[in-house]
Amino acid sequence: MAEPLIRLQQVTKSFGPVDVLKGVDFEAYAGKVTALVGDNGAGKSTLIKGLSGVQPYDGGVVSFEGREVHLTNPRQASSLGIEVVYQDLALCENLDIVQNMFLGREELKQGTLDEAAMEFSAIKALQSLSVRTVKSVRQKVSSLSGGQRQTVAIGRTVLRNAKLVILDEPTAALGVAQTEQVLNLVRRLADNGLGVIIISHNLADVFQVCDYISVLYLGNMVARLETVKTTRDEVVAYITGTKVLEGVNE
């Protein structure tokens, strides 16, 4: 099998006396979608915050594109090509799509905003994801639906030349049709060669778009499954702890 885009080996994280990640192994591949599932409190968010640099791990080894890296802050993670789409999406509703996609990384021409270039790149990024639901990139985000907002947030990661995109519950607040759109988008990201990690509680979504499923249970990685070789019942069993992998330490 190809080398993983990102590989975590025995990463740990504690908050005072509470060990939240107890030596977790995890990997994700370029061109593949990896689901990260687990019950509330399993440590999914903590694992992601370590990857984004927001909350560095206490111990363990992180390798990105085969090289060991130390993820200590969000800027550095972003410069490596790791982008996270958080649940709140971090969008400014009063600004339009282009402005949001470039916020904090505006392109300038002679000291002023290069609107034409940014609009062009924004459209290109959305087209690379085959986005058809957005009428105008000069629309204010306040006028967009939940799915369209998710689209803008995902498009932004493409603009930033992300290699690894991490999505936290991207479909949690969406209806059926919009969920479908966003899942297609997630699939398209991977088809474009990016590595994608998606946190989800919805196993239907997971089975629809993911290639691999990793299950966290109380701070331990209890399973790493290939979607085509597993069943929903098996995944549920790992999530609820009724099934435990041999050799996993308590």
Added chain:
Amino acid sequence: MPKTLPVVTSNVTTRQKSGIGSALGQVRQLSFWAENAAPIGLIALVIVFGILSPVFLTLGNIQSMLIAASILVILSVAQSFVITTGGIDLSISATMTLGAVGFGLAYQANINFWLSVIIGLASACLVGLVNGVLIAKGKVTDFIVTLGTLSAATGLALILTTGKPIVVSSPELLILTTGTIGFIGYPVIIAAAVGAIAAFVMFRTRFGLHVQAVGGSEEASVANGVRAGRVRIAVYLICAFLAGVGAILLVARIGAAEPAINTGYLLNSIAAVVLGGVSLTGGRGKIFGPILGALLLTALANGLTLMSVSPFYQPLAVGFVVVLAALLTRFRKK
């Protein structure tokens, strides 16, 4: 370049408008009024006063109205930057007073005119710096901070002058008050230049975009690498600097640096911004609107004076107009 791409141009607002049923026509109507309160109000005033007073639309009166409006235009533009970030500067007129006093004292001490101007601007900027740092770094509510500096700057101006006006008679100020290009006075040209530069900064630069972004969502801005603290400090500095520019014009007009409170300018600057369609909760950057708002308030005062209405009625009229505008903002498009 990007013109040939398919996704760009369809105009969504018109689409939505045509889709809305006739039952909502009333609200749509109201939102139109709310969006354009300042220009509509200004045109209405011009028509009404133009009919009621034969003097109102004479060239001489228009000239003097524009000159009278210039300080308020500058202060409204200044206030607009702060309010776009979701803040407010209650110290704006006190800052102007301190700037005037700083300028007056320097000039009285036989310091060269331009150096005195710089000292006046610097004294104003000092207030802005204190405002910005306390709000951005100290995380104190803007309302409280600028209320505090309103009082402190007023007090400082009174202490420095022992409460007496400083008469300033300089040839430069004389030119400033009497000079014209065509029939347009220098103060008007300065105000117009301030407006043009402000619009450029707000809508063409990264900084202006960040001002709007911070006003829209500070959290999202910070998550995307915008330095919100610096943006906040900068808007209070800009506001204070422009209050300093207003101070020089004020001294030029009165012929003295007075330690007066100038509350009228404070209230009118906020009123003009509200009339101009800027939301007090931030995020809606506007420059032209507040300028029209300032012109409207000046025309209102001028027209009432021409019709020999007692000046006591002016604050009442301003209050009425502003409350009406504030009511209309409820019907503004999101």
